[in-house]
Amino acid sequence: MPCWGPLSPPRERGWGCMGSFPKEGVQEPQRPSPPNPAAFLAMPGEGPPSGAIPGWACEGPGAGGKNRRVCHAAARLEMGSLWEEFNRLGTEMIVTKAGRRMFPTFQVKLSGLDPSADYVLLMDFVPLDDKRYRYAFHSSSWLVAGRADPAAPGRVHFHPDSPAKGAQWMRQIVSFDKLKLTNNLLDDNGHIILNSMHRYQPRFHVVLVDPRRDSERFAHENFKSFSFPETQFMAVTAYQNHRITQLKIASNPFAKGFRDGEPEPW
16 A cells, blocks of 8 residues: 555655565675665755644655555654653753763654564754754743854764664664764764754654665655654753753753752763
């Protein structure tokens, strides 16, 4: 059954119904090559559609005409209530020269994958707008401070277990706990580079490892992307909202020694 979004008929998108699939007996490569990150960095940087259900991802533009092995993929955000709590306050994520892990950690539970197919999972981060911000302490709010700084080099973060079978991905919660954020434009550690005082939307991508020799022709069919509105955040070099600091200390299991007013460890 074709997997076309109700608002994205394939003919309008310029995509055919379904690409041809390998015949029986075609042997998959032993070490599938990861997808080209350019396919994701070139995607529209729009935020998720309004009216999204918290905890469930929204498909990005161009969700129609997908390979049958990815079109049924679904992702549920873990720790959704904690993300919502941070989102109500205005989530902030620390970026440092050395790189800092995210908290809450981005974790998802996957379903709808082909158990026997290979998939690569990855993330990227897109600006939510073209503005730079500053925090007004007297009003405890973020204000526009001007136009955005030049975009940082676009990068993606591959989950270290990639590639793996759909059965493995669906068996357990997928955690991106190794991902780090940096503001170092010259970073050579593979961290995600972001501009401080800019707003970002994390995006999650499920990519089918296509065994066909001409798989590049079908690259647009072989991935599905998800965005969770409650994971949007402001990149900062130091927490601006003291309530964010308090919530991170209270909810981060690795911050037990910092709950008496000492500086946060992230």
